[in-house]
Amino acid sequence: MTGEGDGVELTVVIPVFNEQANIEPMVRALDIALANVRWEVIFVDDDSPDGSADEIRRLAQQDRRVRCLHRIDRRGLSSACVEGMLASSAPYLAVMDADFQHDEQLLPQMLHQLRGSDDLDLVIGSRYIAGGSTGALPESRVGISRFATWLARLVLGVSISDPMSGFFMLKRALLMQVVGHLSQQGFKILLDLLTSGTEVRYRELPYVMRSRQRGESKLDILVSGEFLLLLLDKRLGHLLPPKFLMFVAVGLIGAALHLLVLGLLYLHWGAPFWSAQSSATLVAMTSNFLLNNQFTYRDRRLRGKRLFYGLLLFYLVCSLGALINVRIASSLYELEITWWLAGLLGAVVGTVWNYAMTLTFTWRKKRLAV
Numbered sequence: 001m002t003g004e005g006d007g008v009e010l011t012v013v014i015p016v017f018n019e020q021a022n023i024e025p026m027v028r029a030l031d032i033a034l035a036n037v038r039w040e041v042i043f044v045d046d047d048s049p050d051g052s053a054d055e056i057r058r059l060a061q062q063d064r065r066v067r068c069l070h071r072i073d074r075r076g077l078s079s080a081c082v083e084g085m086l087a088s089s090a091p092y093l094a095v096m097d098a099d100f101q102h103d104e105q106l107l108p109q110m111l112h113q114l115r116g117s118d119d120l121d122l123v124i125g126s127r128y129i130a131g132g133s134t135g136a137l138p139e140s141r142v143g144i145s146r147f148a149t150w151l152a153r154l155v156l157g158v159s160i161s162d163p164m165s166g167f168f169m170l171k172r173a174l175l176m177q178v179v180g181h182l183s184q185q186g187f188k189i190l191l192d193l194l195t196s197g198t199e200v201r202y203r204e205l206p207y208v209m210r211s212r213q214r215g216e217s218k219l220d221i222l223v224s225g226e227f228l229l230l231l232l233d234k235r236l237g238h239l240l241p242p243k244f245l246m247f248v249a250v251g252l253i254g255a256a257l258h259l260l261v262l263g264l265l266y267l268h269w270g271a272p273f274w275s276a277q278s279s280a281t282l283v284a285m286t287s288n289f290l291l292n293n294q295f296t297y298r299d300r301r302l303r304g305k306r307l308f309y310g311l312l313l314f315y316l317v318c319s320l321g322a323l324i325n326v327r328i329a330s331s332l333y334e335l336e337i338t339w340w341l342a343g344l345l346g347a348v349v350g351t352v353w354n355y356a357m358t359l360t361f362t363w364r365k366k367r368l369a370v
C-alpha cells in the first residue's frame with residue numbers, strides 16, 4: 001500500500017484555534033523534520049478570530065503540501081482531529097498541537113515504526129516513560145495532567161502510560177475501523193481512539209514536552225468538564241447519552257435555585273404564592289437555559305440574536321414539559337400511586353421531553369446530516 005505512486009504518505013493533522021503566529025514556523029519545522037517523506041499538513045481551524053485560516057491559505061498558495069480545513073460555527077479539538085484525518089487519503093496519520101509543545105522531530109521515528117511493523121497500529125508520544133518528560137510545563141498543569149491520567153486509567157481501564165497525550169501517529173486502517181465508534185467529545189482524541197471497542201496495538205515513544213511558543217492555551221475549566229463527559233460517555237454512553245446526564249445535572253441546579261427564590265419571596269418577603277412561584281420558575285428556566293448553553297451544548301453554543309430567540313423557545317418548550325409533567329403526575333396520583341413516585345415519574349417524563357425537544361429545536365446540530 002505504501003511507497004508506491006507519488007501520493008501523500010503521511011498527513012499531519014493539526015487542530016488550530018487562534019494560532020496564527022505558529023502556522024508558518026510549524027510548516028517550516030515540518031519541512032525540516034520530514035525531509036525524506038511525502039507529507040502534507042492539514043490545519044483544522046474552527047474559524048479563529050485571529051485569522052489563522054487566512055494565514056494557512058496564504059501558505060497553501062505557496063506550498064501545496066499545506067491544506068486548510070475551515071469549520072464554521074463549530075468548536076472541539078477531537079472532532080477537528082477526526083475530520084482532519086478523514087480529509088486525508090494518506091496511509092499514515094499524525095496528530096499534534098500547533099504550539100510546538102510536541103516534538104515534530106519524533107515524527108520520522110514514529111513513521112518508521114509503523115511502516116516496519118504489521119502488528120502495530122498506533123505510536124504514541126509519551127511524557128511518562130523513561131526518556132520522556134513534561135519538560136517546562138508549569139507545576140499546576142503537570143498536576144492536572146497526572147490526575148486526569150490516573151482518572152482515565154482507573155475509569156476506562158487503559159494501561160498506557162500517557163493516554164492524555166495529544167501527539168500520536170496511526171495507520172489509516174485503524175482509523176477506519178474505529179471511526180464509527182468515536183465519541184468525539186472534548187479534547188482527548190487519543191483516549192477516545194483507545195477505548196472504542198477495538199483492540200489497539202500501540203507502542204509509546206518518549207519525548208520531552210516543550211513549552212508553548214506563541215499564543216495561549218485553550219485548556220480551561222470547561223475543557224475539564226468535557227473530559228469528565230468523555231469518561232462518562234465511554235463508560236455509560238451506550239446506556240445514557242452524556243449530554244442527557246449533563247442536562248439533568250443542570251436541571252438539579254435549577255431546582256435548587258427554584259426553591260431558593262420561592263423560599264425568599266414567599267416565606268421571607270411574604271409575596272403571594274403564585275407570584276413567588278412564577279418568579280422562581282422564570283429564574284430556574286433562565287438559569288437552566290444559560291447553563292445548558294454554556295456547558296451541555298458548548299459545541300453548538302447560541303450567541304447574540306440566536307441566544308435571545310433560543311431562550312424564548314426554551315421557555316415555551318419547558319412550559320409544555322411542565323404541563324406534561326403535572327398531567328402525568330396527577331393521573332398517576334389518581335391511580336393511587338404514592339405521591340412521591342407519581343411526582344418523580346412526572347418529573348422524569350417532563351425532563352426527557354425537555355431534553356428531546358431542546359435537542360431537536362433549541363440546540364439542533366446545524367448544517368450536519370445526521
Ligand SMILES: Nc1nc2c(ncn2[C@@H]2O[C@H](COP(=O)(O)OP(=O)(O)O)[C@@H](O)[C@H]2O)c(=O)[nH]1
Pocket residue numbers: 014015016017018019044045046075076077080096097098099101166216217218219
Ligand atoms: N480546531 C480546533 N482546535 C483547537 C480547539 N481547541 C484547541 N485547539 C487546538 O488544539 C491544540 C491543543 O490546544 P492547547 O491550547 O495547546 O491545549 P494544551 O496543550 O492542553 O494547553 C492547539 O493547537 C490548539 O490551537 C478547538 O476547539 N478547535
Ligand SMILES: [Mg+2]
Pocket residue numbers: 097099101212217
Ligand atoms: Mg498545547
